[in-house]
Amino acid sequence: MEKWDVYDINKKITGKTHIRGEKLKDGEYHLYTHTWICNNNGEFLIQRRSMSKTLPGIYATHGGSVIAGEISVEGARREIIEEVGLDIPKNYFKLIYEHTNVTKEHPGFMDMYFVRYDFDINRCTLDPNEVMGVMTATLNEIEDMILEGVFFDHEEIFGSEYIDALRKASSNL
Numbered sequence: 001m002e003k004w005d006v007y008d009i010n011k012k013i014t015g016k017t018h019i020r021g022e023k024l025k026d027g028e029y030h031l032y033t034h035t036w037i038c039n040n041n042g043e044f045l046i047q048r049r050s051m052s053k054t055l056p057g058i059y060a061t062h063g064g065s066v067i068a069g070e071i072s073v074e075g076a077r078r079e080i081i082e083e084v085g086l087d088i089p090k091n092y093f094k095l096i097y098e099h100t101n102v103t104k105e106h107p108g109f110m111d112m113y114f115v116r117y118d119f120d121i122n123r124c125t126l127d128p129n130e131v132m133g134v135m136t137a138t139l140n141e142i143e144d145m146i147l148e149g150v151f152f153d154h155e156e157i158f159g160s161e162y163i164d165a166l167r168k169a170s171s172n173l
Contacts, residue, residue, distance in 0.1 A: 001019055001020070002019070002020040002065070002067055003017045003018065003019055003020070003067060003068040004017065004018045004019075004020060004030040004031070004065055004066065004067060004068055005017060005018075005030070005031065005066070005068045005069070006018050006024070006028045006029070006030065007028070007029040007030065007031060007108075007109060008027065008028075008029070009027065009029065009100075009102075011029070011031075011100075011109050014028070016028075017068045018030060020065065024107055026104075028107065029100075029107045029108050029109055030065060030066075030107070030108045030109075031065070031066040031072060031075070031108060031109045031111065032063060032064060032065045032066060032075075032108055032109070032110055032111075033063045033064065033066060033072055033075050033076040033079065033110070033111050033112070033113060034061050034062070034063040034110060034111075034112045034113070034154070035061060035062045035063055035076045035079065035080055035093070035112075035113040035114075035115060036061050036062075036112070036113070036114050036115065036166055036169075036170075037062065037080070037086070037088070037115045037117055037119060038114065038115065038116055038117070038169075038170050039116075039117065039118050039119055039136070040116075040118050042138055042139075042170060043136035043137065043138055044061070044136065044137055044138070044139065044142065044170075045062075045084065045086075045119055045121065045124075045134060045135075045136060046059050046060065046061060046134065046135060046136070046137055046142065046151070047059065047060060047061070047062060047083060047084060047126075047130075047131045047133070047134050048060075048131065048132050048133040048134070048135075049130075049131065049132070050128060050129055050130055050131055050132050051132065052129060053130065055152060057132070058150060058151065058152055059135075059142075059145055059150055059151040059152065060151065060152040061152075061154075062076075062079055062080050062083050062084065063076070063079055064079040064082075064083075072095070072111045073090050073093045073095070073113070074090070076093055076111070076113050077090055077093065080115075082127055082130065083126070083127055083130045083131050084124040084125065084126060084127075084131060084134060085123070085124055085125025085126065085127075086117075086119055086123070086124060088115055088117050092115045092116065092117055093113045093114075093115055094113060094114045094115070094116075094169065095111055095112070095113055096112055096113065096114045096165045096166070096168070096169045097111075097112040097158075097161065097162060097165035097166075098110070098111055098112070099112070099158045099159075099161075099162070101157075110158065112162065112165065112166070114166065114169035114170070121134060121135075121136060139163075139166065139167060139170055143163070
């Protein structure tokens with residue numbers, strides 16, 4: 001049973017916890033992360049979601065909910081370890097974008113991290129319940145995959161600022 005800290009509209013922990021899968025009450029939010037891992041060649045490590053997950057078989061970046069007691073970067077790091085088996089030090093994670101989703105269906109805060117890390121794709125250890133494969137792609141290739149409908153369309157949900165923040169972070173390579 002996964003528990004989340006409950007946040008208020010100002011992204012402050014309320015002291016309450018929430019069980020994943022249950023509906024949050026009005027005025028309650030949870031925290032989740034997206035992490036983009038980019039190597040020195042400007043290629044991102046992307047994953048193909050397991051067929052048992054929401055949006056089965058679609059490509060996406062790494063991420064998930066921050067569990068109770070964690071801070072954002074700890075949750076981001078844990079998700080990378082769980083999904084693809086890469087143990088990347090916390091100091092590699094750079095917060096590049098924050099988004100507040102106030103919809104009743106998915107009230108929460110999304111923290112997006114950029115990680116510059118020269119990974120070896122062959123050293124990834126995949127959790128088959130989460131991920132069915134990994135590959136590398138440039139940002140331009142990812143944008144093409146979004147247009148083809150095979151990559152999760154973050155811009156549709158989070159706005160153009162999402163991809164702009166990623167483009168800016170990756171241009172500093």
